[in-house]
Amino acid sequence: MNTMKRFFFCTLIAFICSIPVLCMAQTGGNEERALQGQWTYESIAAFEGTVEQTFSLESLDCCEIPASITFGQDEITFVWKDRTETVQSGLILRGTTLCFPICGQWKIVDNKLQLQWTQDIMGEEPRMFTIILTYKSN
Numbered sequence: 001m002n003t004m005k006r007f008f009f010c011t012l013i014a015f016i017c018s019i020p021v022l023c024m025a026q027t028g029g030n031e032e033r034a035l036q037g038q039w040t041y042e043s044i045a046a047f048e049g050t051v052e053q054t055f056s057l058e059s060l061d062c063c064e065i066p067a068s069i070t071f072g073q074d075e076i077t078f079v080w081k082d083r084t085e086t087v088q089s090g091l092i093l094r095g096t097t098l099c100f101p102i103c104g105q106w107k108i109v110d111n112k113l114q115l116q117w118t119q120d121i122m123g124e125e126p127r128m129f130t131i132i133l134t135y136k137s138n
Contacts (some may be wrong), residue, residue, distance in 0.1 A: 076093065
């Protein structure tokens with residue numbers, strides 16, 4: 001139950017932080033309908049500026065990435081290694097922004113769902129990466 005509370009708290013914070021982006025995003029129903037169905041994690045890429053960097057899921061200090069995401073008409077189901085959670089899509093999907101708990105801009109490229117956001121990676125030298133998650137359609 002603690003994990004679920006943390007998920008909703010992180011989602012709420014991410015949503016509040018993304019309000020300026022959400023207010024600017026305009027969407028029609030067609031874009032969100034294109035998401036419907038199940039998407040399975042395929043790969044992750046990271047860019048520092050325009051240069052692609054070696055990156056892995058373990059490098060993320062913000063969150064665990066879902067193994068699959070299923071978009072229904074009114075709800076979204078996230079499947080992780082050890083749990084499944086279903087949430088109302090209106091709470092975490094606004095226009096081209098999806099929050100789970102990171103907020104990423106989504107787009108469909110070559111029948112693949114791509115989620116993109118900026119991530120600060122802490123280390124000896126803090127670095128900023130643009131992260132792109134790619135999911136394939138099932």
